Amino acid sequence: MPSRFESEIYVCGNGVNDPIISPMVGKGLCEEEVDYVSCGAYYACIKTSSGNLYTAGKNDEFQQCHGLTDNFIKWNDVRMVQNENIKNHVVSVACGYYHTLVVVDNGDVWMAGYNHVDKRQPILTKVVDHQLIGYKFKTARSRGQHNVIITQDDEHIFVNGWNPYGQLGLGHTNNLVQFVEVTHSRFLGINIRDVVCGYYCTAFTTKDNNVYLCGDNSKLQLGLRRKEYILQPSKIENVNLVDNIRQVVCGHTFTLFLTLDNKLFLTGTDIFNNSGGDTELHRIRTNLIPEKSIQDMSAGFSHMFVTTLDQEVYAAGQNQYYQLGVNSVKIHGFTRVTKFNSNARIHVAAGWEHSIFYTTRFLLDPIKKSLMNCLYSKKFCDTLIFMNVNNVTATITKS
Template sequence: MSKLLEKWANFGYQKSEIRTAIVFGKNGENVIIVLANDEVFAFGKNKRGCLGVGNLDEVDELKRIENLCGQGIEGLECGIFDRDKFHMLAISGSGSVFSWGNNGSGQLGLGTKECTEVPTKISGCLEHKKVVQVACGGYHTLTLTSEGEVYAFGCNAYGQLGLGSKDNQLLPQRVGGLLDGIIVASVACQKYSSFALLQSGKICAWGYNRDCFLGSSSTSEHECSPCKVIGLEGVVISQIVCADFFILALSDDGKIYSWGVIYNSHSEKRIWLNRPTIITTEMGRVKDIAATHYGSHPSAAITEDDKVYIWGNCNGQLVLKPIVTSFSSFDEVFATASPSVTYQRFPMKITEDESKRKCPISKRFPEVFDNPETADFAFIVEGKKIHVHKIILILVSDVFKNLFLGDWKDSCQKELIVEDHSYDAFYAFLKYFYTGKVNFTAELALDVYTVARFYLVTDLMEVCKKILKSGLTLQNASFLYEKATLLGAKDLCEVCVKFCEKRWVDVMDNFESDDRKREVVMEVFRWFAAGKKN
């Protein structure tokens, strides 16, 4: 959790006790915190009941939000209009969504237009859905379910709900059209427009489209249904974020694309981009991007070497080119902006061990592996077919993503012959994607490692290394070393050399080649010398 919470208030709690928090408001004066024990508190100005404490009174000290306590809240979002009108949403760990605050257009999804002073669970179409993300525009809201479906509600004057009309919706409605049957990975909102990042890495957009700044092929000022963003052909987008009237998109190769209108609220300067345009490549590879709906805030990016860049509206100045800062996180960027707010909602920490165990696919799809009735693709290995699902392979391997979504001329085909790997190894390799588990022997582990290395599946490579290491003997160490050398697999060579370090005299008898013996002896001495130095 960010140290910057201390800059806003002394809550009287240890950092480890706070699960998530949000600071928002015209001057950053409103705070909601969720404790690890499921208690939820707020204080601040409370305009239109945005604090959820059951009245409109200003709250001078932490007060419980009764309706959220005990609900397992893990995420908080804020919709902003004119800097003092806020509609609030909270997501629980079970996927329920609660809303409260400003509701003039039904953006709370509760079936009314009345402001709501207490968090209320959204039902209707979302009653039996698990919501994994929400995004807020000025007066509208998008929700994304675990099934990759998008539901929208609220103001629809510009078609920003994507429902094919301009009718406001007081209850959640599923967005169809181009999104029918498509898995959506994330959603984002401008003030009057909406965007969906598809699992394929493509983007759909709808809503306010003056001067075509949705980036789509549509020339209508108001696009009421999802349409594809063009100009990103051959590019796989991994992240999208929105400000009021522009969007940033991060590609999987670390480039930032932007389009829309960027303006300085303190002057008449405006920059219009009606097609996705690379901001710059001078920052190097970017791994994260950020923007907010506060017009006085900059945009920001963090590069692979952890440098933080900002551009846009920076303290009243329009900065056209990203500049490096002394900040170390987005939290610092927006804590020192005006108003001071939180950017990330301080999500509950996941330990390293838990993150390694986390494998949604392995929990959902083991039973459909190699099932010809549901599969949409097959590998033919040694004359036998292994039936798979493209989307699952795309999710877990960039090599398969590029194969199925890139410029591969045969990407529309239903089968592919594999000639360089054995059936058993390739079967075990593919099955791992569906189960997250291994059940092959040490004898097969080297062949599976070879397949995993070719397809850059690093977690499976590590599993194979452990199996190989545990199965090393005086008889097979020499064989494994020679195979690892031929593969150019330095990590496997290292495993063998460390094993040989204590047993190298006996292992030497198993090498047929004198050259190999000399090579291993030299490697052992190098490792021994390096160990002495350390």
């Protein structure tokens, strides 16, 4: 029987009294291992490895799926108000601005909160849409006020929601209540590895390590040289990124690209305060973070994080609400966040003006942690480096 793993959850930013990272616990979480965290505008959801949901934060539009509009300052178990189709069956959750999108293990899609047409769902309600008949889904993505769902075979992408910048990738700017499949010819024969929703844009990464983007490009945040709305997914053709994309994260007016050879590139607003304006694609160079050690990255509205194999966290961007987890409002370039438990893997989920730090069990024994370096290759990038170990008992503790 595996040893008990103690996961930790910390929060910082708007809505948190302490200006630096504070522990956040909740009844029931001690019984389950945290799989991942999704941040909405001013709230967040925890998905556990056993397929359950916990929520906390702002709740004025029923976005926390509890049937109430009370705000929650502690994590609350969503199972208390959901039917048997939800309990222990969640495989994917995505938090938008004020709604929550959930996919369960039978491939159905559920939603709670505000659905962009002045209609609110107090609890998770199954999405009944004739466009989705016959499809089974595995992944939900959201960030602002639009949604993306991906089928289990990775071959079909459906979108709906707010679309004034063309972020749905359908060639127009009409808002959609019903889901519609993205059938652009550029995607024919290409399997999607993942989709990332920015606040006003969408990035589609493919299994051949390329990325297509659409939406607001007024700040050059899509890495395309036209300062306009990009209505259809357009491939990044930069020589540094073609066939070389490992991860993409989108903020409000910036996008960060991490390549297979562990180089960071930025487009859009320079949140590192190097140039002070809008930028085309340029490489981020820093002596603070050894490039070979980059493990993961995340982006909020105007801030971002990089985590390393040594389980260190580096932050950059705006910090007026202390959303970076450091007690200094003015940040120039990267700054290191508090050192975390080196025997656990650290993750960061970034919201509008808040951030959540949480730990999971290492894929490998900590003694063999250095072997993680060998996974940074095109062959293993998609399969091993992002794996989590499930079915492990966990407790949430204060440090």
